[in-house]
Amino acid sequence: MKKFFKVIGFALLLAVFYIGFTTYPKLDLISGFSAKSIASGHFIDHRSQEMIEKGDNDIKLIDLAKNKINEAGKFATASVYGLKERKAIYREGLGATLIDDNFDVNKPYDTPKRNKTVNDLAFPYGDMEQKDTVFANVDYAKLNSAVANAFDAKGIVDKRTRSLLVIYKDKIIAEKYDTGFDKNSKILGWSMTKSITATLFGILAKERKYNVNKRAPIAEWKNDDRKVITTSDLLHMKSGLAWEENYSTICDATKMLFQAENMGRVQLEKPVAFKPNTHWNYSSGTTNLLSYILRNQFKTHQEYLDFWYSALIDKIGMKSMVVETDMAGNFVGSSYSWATTRDWSKFGLLYLHQGNWNGEQLFDAGWAEYVAAPTKGSKGDYGAHFWLNAGGRYPDAPKDLYSANGFQGQKVFILPSHDLVIVRMGLTEDGKFDVNGMLKGILGSFKK
Structure with a gap:
C-alpha cells in the first residue's frame, strides 16, 4: 500500500511539474493580455470589468487572470494565481499600453x-x-x-x-x-x-513622398540578404522574413504584443527564412515594422502621431477612433x-x-x-x-x-x-x- 501511495505521489508530483513547466511561461502572456484588455475596454469604451471579463476576456486560459482596475491612477493589473502580475496604463490620446518594470510612468510623452x-x-x-x-x-x-x-x-x-x-x-x-x-x-x-496602417502608405504615395516599390528604408538590412526587401513585399506579407503567428502558443506574435518595448523592431531583427517575394506568410510583426518605417518618415514624434489622424482618421470623420501605442510610443499598427x-x-x-x-x-x-x-x-x-x-x-x-x-x-x-x-x-x-x-x-x- 505504501508503494502504491508513493507511486501516486510521484505521479502527482510529475503532473504538477509538467503543468508548471508548460503553463508558467504562458502566465506572462495571460496576465498581459488580460491587463491590457481590461484597461482598454474600461478607459476607452467605459465598460465595466465584469462586462470585459465575460466578453473580451472569455478566452481559454485568459479567464484564469484576476484583474483589478485603479480608477484614480487610470491603470489595470492582472495576475494568475498571484503570479506574473502585469500592468496596463491608460493615457488620454494614446489609449492603454502594457508596460514592464522598466517603464518610466513619469516620463513626458x-x-x-x-x-x-x-x-x-x-x-x-x-x-x-x-x-x-x-x-x-x-x-x-x-x-x-x-x-x-x-x-x-x-x-x-x-x-x-x-x-x-x-x-x-x-x-x-x-x-x-x-x-x-x-x-x-x-x-x-x-x-x-493593419489596413489602417497600409492606407497611410497609399496617402504618402499620392503625395509623392514614398514609393512602396523601392527597397524598405531599413539601415540594418543594407549589408545582408534583407536589403532587397521592398515596402510592397512587406505590405503583401511576402518579405520572406522569419515569423510565427500562432496565438495558441508562445510565438513571435504573442511575445511582441505582450512583452516587447518597441514592437516595430521585433520583425526588423528577424532573419530571412525565404527568398523575398516568393512566400506568403501572415505577420503582425511586419505591420508594426511598417509603423516603425512610417515613424522614420517624420522629423519629430509629434509629426508622426499627428499624421495618422490628420491625413486619414480625422480627415474622414472617424472621430471616435483611438490607435494605441507601445512602450516606445509608436502606434501598434497591427x-x-x-x-x-x-x-x-x-x-x-x-x-x-x-x-x-x-x-x-x-x-x-x-x-x-x-x-x-x-x-x-x-x-x-x-x-x-x-x-x-x-x-x-x-x-x-x-x-x-x-x-x-x-x-x-x-x-x-x-x-x-x-x-x-x-x-x-x-x-x-x-x-x-x-x-x-x-x-x-x-x-x-x-x-x-
Missing part, C-alpha cells in the same frame, strides 16, 4: 493633435443623422431578417455578434447592436488596424485601434469610393486596386494588408469583395460591384460564425 470639428452634413460625411431613404430594389423584410439572424437568440451565446451595419449607396439601410452596445460604443478592431461601428464603416466607404472622400482624393484610385489584387501564394485570400474573396472564400459573395479583418470576427467588407459596405463586429471567428451565410442573406435581400 506626446499625444496626437485631433480635429473633431462638428459639421452639419449628414452621415457619413458629417455628424447629422441621415434622412430616411427607401430603395425600391431592397426587400427590407429579408434584410432585417438576415441581420437579426447574425445575432444570438435570447439565452443563447453562440454567434456573439456585437454590431452589424449595412450601407448601400452611402445610406445606412440596416443597423443592429447587441445588448450593452450602441452606435456610440467603441470596439477594438484588432487586425483591421492590432490596437478602437472605433464605433459607424466610424469603421467610413473606412470601408473610403475604399468603396477608391480614395475619394466627399470630393477630396486621399489616395489614388489605383491604390484601391493595388490592395485588392491577390498576393501570389495566398490562394486569392490576401492582397496588400486586406483580405480578399478572389479565391472564393465566401462562395455566395462576389469575387470583388475585399475586407479589413480582425481577430474574433471583426470585418469591414467592401463590395464595389454592389455599392455596399458591411461591418460586423463580434467575438467569433469564421467557422464558428457563418460569415458566408450572413453575406448571402444580406445580398439576397436585393431584388434582381
